[in-house]
Amino acid sequence: MTAFAEYVAARGTSLLRLAYLSCGSREEAEDVLQTALERAYRSWHRLRKDVDPEPYVRRIIVNTAINRARRRAVLRFIPMGTLPEVPVAGADAGVELRQVLADGLRLLPPRQRAVVVLRYWEDLTEAQTAETLGCAVGTVKSQTAKALAKLRGLIVMDEVPSDV
């Protein structure tokens, strides 16, 4: 088995999960992952043997997902910046809360979604996230803050006393 095949066998599922979180649908994720791995494979011989290929592959996956989402958004004129109204979960209903968060993540604009995934799923630092996305650390901070504010907005509404 080649080094590339070994790497994909060991990390394929984790990479698929990253792709899925970055683009929000399984079909799209499988396509993004295959496209990204194809690009990585073409440059595999240039990677040093003692260097972990994961950051490189991760960068391709996330940026492929962002580019595709942007292209699609322009084609379809989806108002990605505004979250639609969705049912609100109770503060103690942990399962529903997480479902709301998972759905909310899909509705974030592509770069904000990528920042959240890299920071809270891949546990990257702000500097590593900035390097992966090819942007400034300040951009990562502001995009993270905006994304979390939107996600929090989905559940904070529940704390407003009801008129009933």
Added chain:
Amino acid sequence: MFESSLRQAMAEDTAHLAAAPDLAERVVRRSLRRRRTRHAIAAVVTATALALAGWVLAPREQRVATTPSTTGRLDDVVVRHVPPGLGEPVQGHSGEGRLLAGTLTWGSGADLVRVSRYGGADGLDTPGLMAGGQLTSTRGRQAKISPGGTDLLWSERQGLLLRVTVGANHVAEVRTIAEELQVTDPTGPAGGVVEGLRVSYLPSRLHLESVTMRSDGETAKTWTGAGERQITLTVVRGRHAASLDELAAWSAGDWRNGTRTTVNGRPAYRNGARSRLTGRLWLQEPGVGVVLRMSENLEPEIDRVLAGIVPVPATRGLPLRFEGLTVTHLPPGFTAGQDGGMDGRGRWWTRAGSSVLVEVVKGERARTPQDLAHVSWPTSERFSGLRRTTVGSRPALVGDIVTGTGLSRGRMVLWTARPGYGVRVQVSDDLVNDLMAVARGIQVAPAR
């Protein structure tokens, strides 16, 4: 706290995903194909023309190989991998020996792919089932395979046999189809729930093998997979879990030589080197101890598994007993049941526009599931798309509830626990995916 919920949400949302076993191979193939394309554009133009001509002239059987197949669901079994080109599956039944199986079938003859589910089966030695098969293993379980490799049968867990049968064209895929089957856990996605703890992340290709309860307050849930991969989560209630050290002293394993650590902010033990399994032991709360044991080959996943173990807010009022049955599971957020029912005695639960009804029907109206299907509906509603299923190995019927104008109002499943004792479970439209979990959580006391 918020970030932790976000991480759990992402873990739950991706728990069902697994990369295809031949992913690297496909990537390499596609990449080589593109390289050739770049280097010989003119040749490719010609080749494309030839290929197009070939496609037009090719027999239909060869052409359909490029079209996808629709994956399917057979009761609690989700079929996630089917060779391409086989189209839509057909549901059916087949009898072999004393057993009746629910089946899902794609194609026929050499292109056949069939998944069979035998509920209430004793095990691989059930008389009449694949008598000439050779012993093998799949999904980390003992299995039997026919001499030609076209028929694979295994005991998924106690009382459930699964089988994959293929035609000559798909012999190479029989194990992949079996490995990719997902048997849903009625207590929830990923690892479901164990004694009030949700296991929201499990490594891929681990399958629920058993849940055991012991009289000393210990409940253990075990998942296994190919390559001797195993996870067991044990929840201990009572005096053995009064303190962390008492739990460590009582629990089997090399905790004494272990090191102190934390699990989700709680003090914990990491087991010593003499244990065969990797483990953590902690007190979820005084009186509730938890022990996680994993095979060594899963050690890289242990932090993610631990982070996904979260307490489930208890549904108040459960388990609820009435009319000889016990309701043990409802979707979260339902609190108190009210009396209700259409032809018998039941309980309604409501939650912000959602509803669940569990009803017991006795006597003549409950001799068979077909009798039970004659419901005294409000005049504007009716049953539609009735189909067979099983609940706890009992034959059952499930169908949609629609209004006179064709709008869906929910779904109902019904079965006779014994002649003259029927159970109906009805949920509103937003809870159709929870219906079977509620039904499977219903325990009917034996007749006196």
